[in-house]
Amino acid sequence: MIEIKHLCKDFTLADGSKFRALDDVNLDIGDGEIFGIIGLSGAGKSTLVRCMNLLERPTSGQVLLDGKDLTAMRPKELRQARKGMSMIFQGFNLLMQRTALENICFPLELGGLRGEAAWRKKRAKELLEIVGLPDKADAYPSQLSGGQKQRVAIARALASDPKVLLCDEATSALDPTTTQSILALLKQLNRDLGVTVVVITHEMRVVQQICGRVAILDGGVIQESGDVADIFSNPRTEAGRRLVMPEGKKIHSLPANRQVRLTFNGLSAGEPVISTLAVEQGIKVNIITADTHSIGDETFGEMVLGLPEDETDAARALIYLRDVPGVTVEEVTDYVQ
Template structure:
C-alpha cells in the first residue's frame, strides 16, 4: 500500500483558553488511503466535524500535522520545548483546496444561480474558460443523473437533488478527496441510500477518495471500508468496518455499534448466560435450533442486537444458560465450536 493521501499526526484543537477552554481534538492520528471510502463517526460533540474542517484548514488546528497528497498543510517546527505551528500560504491553500473539496449537510448552493451555474462557479474562480466550464458542468450533471435540471434553480429541487448538485459542484475541480460532512443527515432513508450509492459509484469510476463524517452507523455499514470512532475528541478505535463491528473493544464503539445494548441488568442476580458474537459468517446460523437438535439443550434468548453487512452476519446475542452445570458446559462448548462465532460466559451479580 502506498503513501496515504491524508495523514493526520498528533493533531490537537482547543477552543478558548484557561478554565473555559474546550479541547475538541486530542492527539488525533489517522492515515487515509488513496481511493478508499473512510468513515469518521461519533456522537454529537465528539469532534468529528472539527476534525474534517482541519483536513482542509477551514479550521486551523492548535498543533499537529496535516498532509494531503504529499503536501503539508500545517506542521510543527522546532521552537523551544513545544514547537511552533506553521501553515502553507493563503495562495497555496487556495490551490490545494481544489484537490480536497467538501459537501455539507445544508448543501450550500447559491440560490440565485441555476444548477449549471452553481457547478460552473468553482471553475470560474479557478479561471477556466466559460465554454470549457459549461461543458464540464454538463458532464457532471449527467454523472449525477440530473442533466435535465441544468437550468433549474435550487429552490425547485428536492433535498436529494440539491445534494447531487452539491456533489457535482465539488467534483468540478477534479479533486482527489471528497469530504462529506453529515451529507445525508437532512435526507430521508430512501434518498440517503441513493446518495450513498452515488458516492460509491463515483469512488469506483473516478477513484476519488471519500471521507464520510456521520453520526449514523447505518451510513458506515453501507459505504465505508474503514472507520475511526471519535469519542470526546479522541480516536477510541479505528480499523476495518467488519472488524470493529464483529468485536468492538471500547465502550464508545459498543455504544455506536450496538446502541440498544445487550445486557443482563434487567434479569435477577445470579443469572448465568453466554454472550455470543457473530463474526462475519455468510448467514445467521440456526444456532438455537441446532443446539436443541444436536445437544438436546434448550436456551432462552435474553437479548440480541445483530445486523448484516455485505451479506455477512455481525452482532451479539445473549443466551440464558441451563441451571444444570453439565448442560451449561455442554452448551457453551457447542456454541464455541461453531464457525464465525465466539462466546463468553457472563453472570449478573447486581
C-alpha cells in the same frame, strides 16, 4: 492520501479562555478508502474536517495531503493544493439564485479552472449525468428535493476533479431512502472515479454501510479506530460502546440455569445456528436476548442463550456452539441490554 499528525485545535472563547476542540488527533487515510469519522454532536467532527482542508487553521500539528504538508504551504500553494479536496455539507450550500448547472459551473469559473464558458457548461452537464440528474440542468435549488440538491452539491464538489471528497453530515438532513441513494452514489464515485471519501457523521448506520475503516471521535480525541466490522462488533472504549450500542442499556441478572453468550464475529449471514442445533442435535435452547446485525454478508452482535436443564444436553450444546466458525461462546451470569 491524508495524514493527520498530532493535530490540536484551540478556540479562544469570548471570555478569553481557551477551549481545546481537538486534542492530538492522528489519522492515516489511504488512497481510495471510504473512511468514516463518527462521533456525537459536539465531538469535534466538523472542526476536524475543517482542519483537514485548512478552512480552519490547526493550532498545532500537521495535515499532509499526498505527502505534502498543507500547514507549511504559502497561500498560493495552499489554494492550489485545496483543489485536491472538495467538501459537501448537511445543508448543501447551493447558490439559490443559480440553476443546478450554474451552481456546478461556479467552482470552474473560480480559481484557475476558467476555460471557455462552453467548456464549463459541457463539463457541468457531464457531472450532472454522473450524479444521476441529467434533466435538472435548468432547475433552481428551490425546485429540487433534498436528495437532488445533495446530488447537485456532489457534482459541484467533483468539478475540480478532487482526489478527496469530505462529507460533513452529508446525509443527516435526508430521509432514510434518500440517504441510501446518496450513499450508493458516494460508493459509485469511489469505485468509478477512485476518489477517496471521508464520511463524517453521527449516524452509525451510514458508517456501517459504506466505510471500510472508522475512527471514533469523542471530546476532541480519537478514542479508537480500525476496521468497521471490528470496531462495531467489539468496541474497546467507553465512547465506542456508547456510539455502537443503543443507549439506555442496563445489566440484567439471569436465572440460576446455565447461560451462554454467543458473540457473532463475522458468522456467515443465513447460518441458522440455533435451528441447526435443534434439528441436528435435538437440543432446544432458550433465546434470552439477541442483538445482532449484518454487515455485508456477515453477522455481528451477540445473543444470550439459556442452556437446557439436562446437563448432558447443556454440555453437548456447548460443544456444538464452540465449534461454529465466527462465533465466540462464554458462560455468563448476567447480560447488558
